[in-house]
Amino acid sequence: MVMVWDATGLLLFLLWLLLPPLYVVALGRFYVRRCADEVRRIGAVRDELLDLVEELEAASERQGPPGQGAPVVPDARDDDTHEFAAITPAAGRHRLDQSALAAHASAGQR
Numbered sequence: 001m002v003m004v005w006d007a008t009g010l011l012l013f014l015l016w017l018l019l020p021p022l023y024v025v026a027l028g029r030f031y032v033r034r035c036a037d038e039v040r041r042i043g044a045v046r047d048e049l050l051d052l053v054e055e056l057e058a059a060s061e062r063q064g065p066p067g068q069g070a071p072v073v074p075d076a077r078d079d080d081t082h083e084f085a086a087i088t089p090a091a092g093r094h095r096l097d098q099s100a101l102a103a104h105a106s107a108g109q110r
Helices: 007-063 100-109
Strands: none
Touching: none
8 A cells, every 4th residue: 555645645644744833833922922012111100200290299399288188078077067957747748657547447357
C-alpha cells in the first residue's frame, strides 16, 4: 500500500497546522496593543486627577484657616427645623371608616 501526498494535500496539511498558532499570535498582539492603549489612557486620567487634587488643596489653603471649612448645613435633627402642623381629618365620614351597621355587626360577632 503506497501513500502518495500531492502538493495540494501537503499544503493544506501545513496550513491546518500553522493557522491556529498564527491566529493566536495575531489576536494576542491585538489585545496587547489594546490593553497598552487603555493603560496609557488610564494613566493620563490619573495624572489629570492628581493635578486637580493638588489645585484643590492649594485653593483651600489660600482661602483661609482650616477651622473655616464648608458652611454647616442644618439637618432634620436641628432645633430650628420647621414644625409642620398636624393634619386634622376633614369633616364628614371617610370612605374607610366603618359604618354604624358594620360596627354593630362586628361587635356582635365577637
